[in-house]
């Protein structure tokens with residue numbers, strides 16, 4: 001449906017203001033909005049306007065919000081007129097974009113006085129009737145229109161059980177046009193819907209009729225603003241009247257959604273804003289205003305959530321893309337800020353948790369590294385301690401061996417000097433001629449004993465050096481033990497008598513023959529018996545053997561001073577002598593170490609038992625045969 005404004009041309013208006021095009025660099029556009037910012041409908045229209053006037057630097061914009069939702073008395077309008085007169089008296093506006101009814105009505109009344117005949121592009125006209133432009137020039141724009149077919153189809157869709165539609169209308173031109181259209185289209189629905197028209201009825205009459213409506217009926221608020229007496233009521237008043245008369249759903253074909261109707265197929269505000277802005281641009285380009293038709297806005301489905309609920313109309317039944325007002329905000333919408341804060345706190349916490357986790361893992365790694373390094377350090381420490389202990393031992397051993405070496409040298413010198421002095425001393429005495437035979441024999445015996453002592457000492461030194469160099473050789477032969485020990489007994493008998501000790505060879509009755517190294521066995525017994533005699537003051541020294549199957553146990557036993565406990569461990573060590581306070585015994589600490597080496601070479605192991613001041617027993621086993 002197309003309305004045509006009563007108009008002259010925009011060019012005329014531009015020429016009046018600006019004979020050579022614009023008298024200023026940029027086109028001056030005044031946007032006159034009926035309401036205020038923050039009012040959804042107005043904001044939506046403005047959004048449409050600015051989506052089209054996006055090249056904002058090309059224009060000089062003047063925007064006035066009349067705020068007539070809050071102030072709408074005649075005094076206020078008078079004041080507004082005076083303000084605008086004052087502001088725009090000397091300012092040439094090239095085109096006015098008017099939003100909503102109040103702005104257009106204001107312009108229709110005052111434009112010529114305030115702005116002269118400036119072209120006007122209007123939109124958001126809720127209640128547009130072409131007759132309002134009668135006698136007015138340079139007005140064009142977008143008007144809200146209606147689509148009766150879409151609304152009847154919508155009723156069919158949402159109310160399958162409804163077969164009766166009552167259309168409420170007045171006899172304004174819009175009302176009559178709408179009824180005419182409805183009647184033209186109703187044939188399309190004749191099988192399904194019966195349509196009744198309540199046209200130009202008094203409210204009371206309307207009430208009586210609407211009160212009686214059955215469940216199979218819905219109402220369409222066609223347009224009912226002029227009462228039969230000629231007075232106008234507002235859309236709010238009208239809808240509140242109708243909805244109070246009936247409990248049946250009321251639909252609309254104009255945008256009165258929110259005033260008590262369920263909804264309907266209606267026009268969109270943002271499109272209207274955009275279309276009005278497009279018209280402004282066309283006018284500024286010089287297009288003739290009379291050539292610019294007043295446009296109808298496109299349609300959309302719009303519903304009131306509360307009324308959908310009230311009449312149990314499921315949300316999934318309404319057409320896709322419908323606008324629903326009064327819909328309770330979802331939790332997300334209602335608590336968007338809180339949710340965003342919580343989400344960011346949560347995100348921060350997660351980050352902190354991850355950071356802590358990372359730090360924890362890192363500290364664990366560091367701890368592990370420290371632990372393993374610690375364990376390594378402990379290992380190194382115990383190794384060092386071990387090494388230290390070994391070094392201490394080695395040091396002690398070294399010190400001990402130095403001490404032993406010194407003692408050995410001192411002993412050796414003593415052991416050489418004593419027999420040498422004897423030999424030299426008594427030899428020179430022998431050279432004197434006045435010695436009797438007995439004296440000579442005594443002195444020769446002493447020289448002989450000293451010589452033997454020297455030989456034994458040298459034997460010891462040779463033996464130990466052979467042992468050290470590993471050049472000891474064994475010479476096996478049969479040894480008859482009784483004669484062997486008788487010889488030894490005989491050898492030491494004099495010394496035993498001299499020391500007042502009993503010397504006893506203990507043996508079995510039958511002779512026993514073993515295969516061994518005679519010299520070594522002799523050396524062993526010589527050293528053991530020598531020591532036994534040396535370290536025994538009274539009592540006896542016994543030696544001999546006992547057969548034990550294939551072995552022979554040899555022994556030397558005395559009733560001497562015994563070996564102190566602390567000396568027992570090292571008694572067989574080389575150069576080792578027990579400090580027992582008796583330094584007159586002599587010796588160089590090699591006797592027992594040679595005994596031990598020889599016993600082991602012959603296949604035995606020497607052991608001893610000793611009690612201090614009671615005596616000692618040295619014993620070892622040897623095999624009967626070498627092999």
Ligand code: ADP
Nearest residue numbers: 531532535562577578587588589590591592616
């Ligand atoms: P030495 O030549 O000094 O006698 P040995 O090796 O024969 O050296 O003996 C080592 C030490 O063992 C002697 O100094 C002595 O103190 C001790 N010893 C050896 N045999 C006996 C024993 N029968 N009774 C007591 N102590 C003994």
